[in-house]
Structure formats: C-alpha cells, structure tokens
Amino acid sequence: MKNKGIIAEIQVLIANGISNIYGNEINPDSVVINQTKKEFEGDYTVVLFPFVKQLRTSPMDLGDKLSEYLKSESSKIIGVSLVSGFLNVQLSDQAWKDQLSLISNQENYGERVGNGKTFMVEFSSPNTNKPLHLGHIRNILLGDSCGKIYKVMGYKVIVTQVINDRGIAVCKSMYAWSKLSDGETPDSANLKGDHFVGKYYVKYNQLLEQEYQSWQKTDTAKNLYKEKAKEGQSVEDYFKSYKNQYFNEFSKIGAETKEMLLKWESGDSETVALWQKLNSWVYEGFDVTYKNLGVEFTKNYYESDTYKLGRSAVEEHLEKGLFERREDGSIWVNLEDIGMDKKILLRSDGTSLYITQDIGTANVRYEDFHPDKMVYVVGDEQDYHFKVLFEILKRMGKPYADGMYHLSYGMVDLPTGKMKSREGTIVDADDLLVEVIKEAADAAKEVGSLDDLPIGEQEEIFRKIGMGALKYQLIRINPRKRITFDPAASIDMQGVTGPYIQNAYVRIQSILRRLGEGYNQNEGEYTLFEDEKELLILMNHYPYTIKEAADNYDPSIVATFSYNLAKAFHRFYQERSLLNAESEEAKNFRIKLIREVAKVLKLSMALLGIEMPNRM
RNA sequence: GGCUCCGUAGUUCAACUGGAUAGAAUACCUGACUACGGAUCAGGAGGUUGAGGGUUCGAAUCCUUCCGGAGUCACCA
Numbered sequence: 001m002k003n004k005g006i007i008a009e010i011q012v013l014i015a016n017g018i019s020n021i022y023g024n025e026i027n028p029d030s031v032v033i034n035q036t037k038k039e040f041e042g043d044y045t046v047v048l049f050p051f052v053k054q055l056r057t058s059p060m061d062l063g064d065k066l067s068e069y070l071k072s073e074s075s076k077i078i079g080v081s082l083v084s085g086f087l088n089v090q091l092s093d094q095a096w097k098d099q100l101s102l103i104s105n106q107e108n109y110g111e112r113v114g115n116g117k118t119f120m121v122e123f124s125s126p127n128t129n130k131p132l133h134l135g136h137i138r139n140i141l142l143g144d145s146c147g148k149i150y151k152v153m154g155y156k157v158i159v160t161q162v163i164n165d166r167g168i169a170v171c172k173s174m175y176a177w178s179k180l181s182d183g184e185t186p187d188s189a190n191l192k193g194d195h196f197v198g199k200y201y202v203k204y205n206q207l208l209e210q211e212y213q214s215w216q217k218t219d220t221a222k223n224l225y226k227e228k229a230k231e232g233q234s235v236e237d238y239f240k241s242y243k244n245q246y247f248n249e250f251s252k253i254g255a256e257t258k259e260m261l262l263k264w265e266s267g268d269s270e271t272v273a274l275w276q277k278l279n280s281w282v283y284e285g286f287d288v289t290y291k292n293l294g295v296e297f298t299k300n301y302y303e304s305d306t307y308k309l310g311r312s313a314v315e316e317h318l319e320k321g322l323f324e325r326r327e328d329g330s331i332w333v334n335l336e337d338i339g340m341d342k343k344i345l346l347r348s349d350g351t352s353l354y355i356t357q358d359i360g361t362a363n364v365r366y367e368d369f370h371p372d373k374m375v376y377v378v379g380d381e382q383d384y385h386f387k388v389l390f391e392i393l394k395r396m397g398k399p400y401a402d403g404m405y406h407l408s409y410g411m412v413d414l415p416t417g418k419m420k421s422r423e424g425t426i427v428d429a430d431d432l433l434v435e436v437i438k439e440a441a442d443a444a445k446e447v448g449s450l451d452d453l454p455i456g457e458q459e460e461i462f463r464k465i466g467m468g469a470l471k472y473q474l475i476r477i478n479p480r481k482r483i484t485f486d487p488a489a490s491i492d493m494q495g496v497t498g499p500y501i502q503n504a505y506v507r508i509q510s511i512l513r514r515l516g517e518g519y520n521q522n523e524g525e526y527t528l529f530e531d532e533k534e535l536l537i538l539m540n541h542y543p544y545t546i547k548e549a550a551d552n553y554d555p556s557i558v559a560t561f562s563y564n565l566a567k568a569f570h571r572f573y574q575e576r577s578l579l580n581a582e583s584e585e586a587k588n589f590r591i592k593l594i595r596e597v598a599k600v601l602k603l604s605m606a607l608l609g610i611e612m613p614n615r616m
Numbered sequence: 617g618g619c620u621c622c623g624u625a626g627u628u629c630a631a632c633u634g635g636a637u638a639g640a641a642u643a644c645c646u647g648a649c650u651a652c653g654g655a656u657c658a659g660g661a662g663g664u665u666g667a668g669g670g671u672u673c674g675a676a677u678c679c680u681u682c683c684g685g686a687g688u689c690a691c692c693a
Contacts, residue, residue, distance in 0.1 A: 477629065
C-alpha cells in the first residue's frame, strides 16, 4: 500500500515521539489506536498504558509530552486531549478532506498491489449422489468470500473443490437407477439433474429399508437379537444400530452394490458408462446452483482421480522411519508425543483412506499451483482430522506445510435440531434460493417502488435483494459459531441485514441520478459535521478491516464493517440535506462524500459475494 | 472418560485480539420529515458477560477449577 493512511501516520508519530523524548525505540505497529468513543472529543485515541512501565513514567507525564510533540510535529493534528491515560487526537478538517480525495482517487480502494503469492481455497466439495443443501451454502459463501478477500489482499487466488464422485454412496444411486428407472432421465422427469439423481438415492434407501424390515422377521435375525442384544435393549433399538453391519453381511442389495463398486474400480466399461451418465446429470445441476450463488471454480479435483494418491508418499516416508508398519501390514503414524493418538494411513490390504488421499491431493495441488497458502473450508466436525493431516505433512517436511489452514465453521441447525436426511429435514439449496427471492419480491411489490420497471429488471432486483438477505444473514456470523436457521421464518430484511445495506446504496444512487451525470464540483471552504467525519473515519478503516478479515479468515468482519458504514450513512442522510443543502460548499462536499460511501459499500459487499441494486 | 470448540440484554449477534461507562439488531413502549426513497431515523426500557478463584494500572477476552451445550476420539468420509 502506497499510503498507509492516517492511523499508520499517528502510530509513526507516537513511536518517533517516544524515541525523541525518552530515547526508547517502539515498533509503530504496536501502538494501539482506537476510534475515540463518542463521549470524548477527538477522532482517534492512543492508549498510553502499554508504554508507562517501559519508560518508567506516569501516563499523565507521557501524555503531556506526547501532546506537545504531536501538535508541533503534525499540521494535521489540531487538538490533543488527555483523559486518564488515553490520548485523544483530533484531526483538522483539511486532513479529512485530503483523506476523502485519496479514497476517491482509488477506483478499487482497499485493494493492494499484487504480492506475487498464490492463495488456494477449497470449499463446497459435494458428493455426487444428492443435491446441495443449506449446509453447503454456508460453506460456499465462506470459501468464496475468503477467496475474494485474499484477492484484494494482492494474492493470486485459486478456487477449487474436491468432487466426491465415487464410492459406495455414488453406487447406491447408480444401483437404484439401473433397477428402477426404466430409462428415465432428468429431461423426461422434468427434474434438475442433481435432484433427479438424489431421487434415486432416496429410492435406494427405501429399497434397502424394505429388505431390512423383512429380514428382521427371519430366524437368523431373531437369533441374533437374542444372542447379541444388550440387557433391556429393544428390538427396534438393536436393529437400528445393526443396520450398517446388516448392509455389509446379509443384504443382497448391499452385496450387489458393493459388487458394482468393485466393477467400477476394475474399470468395467458398462459400470463406468453408467457412472459417467449419472454424474454428468449431477454436474449440470450443480452448475446451475453454483451460478445462482455466484461462485466459480478455477479448478476441480475429482476423487475418482485422486483416491489412490498418497500411497507412494506414505510408503516413501515409511522407509525413512517416519511411520511404522504393523504385523498385519497396515501403516500407522504415531502422534502421541504431541498429545494426539496413533492414526492409520494405509489399510492392511494396502488401500488408501481419506487421510491418505488428502496427503496425495495436497501434493498434487502444490505441484499444480505452488500455493503459499492452502485453505480448506470444512465443518468443525473434522477439526481433528485436519490437525492430524497438517501435522503429518509437517513431519514429512513438505515445503507448503506451514501455509495450510483449516477454515472450520459450525454446522447450520434447524430450530428442531440437526438436519437429517433420514428424517427428511434437509433444507435444499435450490428451494431456499427460490424462496428468499420470492420473499424479496413480495416485500418490494408491497412497497411498489419498482412498478414502473420492466418485469425483467424487477426480477433482477428481487434476486439481488433476496440473495443479499440470505447471504448476509449467513455470513455475518463468526464462522466458528453454529447457526440456527429457521426456513419457515421469513428472511430478515430490516436491521442488521443485506437489504439495509443495499438500501443505503440505493438512496445514494437515487440522489446521484437526480443530480445528473456531469456534476463534479470542488467543495471549497467547508466545516465538517461530526456525522460526516464519522463516515470518513469508517471508510478510512476499510483497508484495515480487509486485512483483519484476511488474517483471521473471517468474512464476518467485513460484514460488520458494511453494516456500520451503512448505519452511519442512514443517520447522516436523515440529518443533512444533500440536494437542498444549506450552501453550495456543503452540497459539493457531501456529494463527493456519498459517492465514496457508495463505492466502499459496494466494494465491501462484493467481498461477501453480495451485489448492489441501483433501485429497490 | 481424553482432547477441541461454544456459553454476552427475552432472542439473534458485536466488542478493533488486554483498553475508557460491554455495543447493535429484533421484539416491546414513545416519537420524527407534507419525503434527496419509511427496507429509514431519534429516544426509552432491557446485563453480576454461565459460576467461583487468579494474573495487572485495566479482563467478556489470558490462566485455573467447576456447571451447561456441541463435536471428535473407526482398517468411514
């Protein structure tokens, strides 16, 4: 960044001041600067306590001396007041006007020049046996937003996903389709491809359940219950927990499905053709959902390509003594020295596991793109898995091991608890998008402010508002926290919401429209009001907000920023006339100001993947 | 049980990573401009930051012991 802004300037001034007066060297970045609380006079506040011990002085004394220094050194600072260890600094109007000009000169304010580094983010990573759901949406929004944030931080960004396109679950849909479809296709059934395949996945489970039910009446099953059930365990309870074992040991359908998987693995052409057909339908469906969510991937990795990877890497490091082989041939890593346990890396039959694959995939990605950072957006239920994975890669001495990060986020719950496919409580992504856009449309029609627009344009606006509301609602919350989402309750459009922020932008656009294209006057002499300064202080903080969000992999920080800026604008708007301002100078300044407010609102919301309508 | 995460107004969330009297929204109550767009604004009420102890100029934040909730501890992914 060429200009580091006013905050950095004050930090340097303080550091220099201390160096001049006391001879101690202070790192400017360590100087804590806060926005001054409303009750006190000033724009920024320097916290003096951290220095008093080191300098062996009192806050009062330090404050007095720094006050003198600041006033004499910087023409931008016109007032300094000391309140119990806090130094409140007031900047001149001219300093703020200069800051505004600086912002207006940067089309992409807040964006940093390229740093030559590459940032890779993985998210979504769906299975190809059913459509995306609400949980995926949170995942996707987080990952997409992180990519956008790192983009403006100057990184080259690679957006990727691992598509889990193989395995027993995928074979289940294939099996059901081949048995029950009678050649039905998404076209003939008039269903989106992923929903179509998901339908057969559901059918499969019904089929299996039927088979299981009748099996439970056989003598084999009854004897099993008598012998193996725990004291007092009911029949239902026992067979509920036995289902997985039944699938593996007794089920005819299960056996046939597993045979299908084996055939697929051996490359049987008929099975592979079936697999390709169903997956291609699913991808068509996913493409639509991704497009509606506004996300694009630069590179997809397919599990069918990567599931055998990692084996050689593990074997190689086994020879180096990093891992141990047990008698049965399985290979393990021992992480007990750092308080974790032993983890299996290769099965006794030599096949890979999830973690083996991840090792292999990380290697391939590094070879493909040489990323400096690799971020995995995956739910917090896999926290331990990633701790283990990163530790193993570190021990393997991978050059990229230090740049790996697991962006862990909390699950999305319903008011009734977890989403469960078995209980049919999954909130489908496509349905939800339709629903929120409809809600936005209903709200807009009630207001009636768009009635003069052609239907097509209206619908585009409904979409932006509905999507903005949904995205904002999900992304404004700290990723670590679980979210309870009630699909039955209508989406919020008032208060801390996407539409509230969009509305601030729309109000500005409305004024600028009335003003006409060519309006661009210099402001001249003008004394700033507090609410105007507030907007400048906030906008001035935007680059720091981006950095903070990037450092913490936390888009919710940007979401909060956008809201605060919108709120400050709404307040200002209520209080000050723009088009009929009290003077030409006031009008000119305010127009310039709100142009930049609109710009920063749009830029910051874009980082969350939220679009701004010009009207609403 | 071991480890990890979470616990803040009735509810949903903040709190610049240890800084001033813990802030918003929502719901509730009271108000505002004959409209630069009311999807707005102002005000009121609402808190022992789960509980106790410690660290220090200063703690929602760090340490510790409890309490409550979630996740995870597979030759599953």
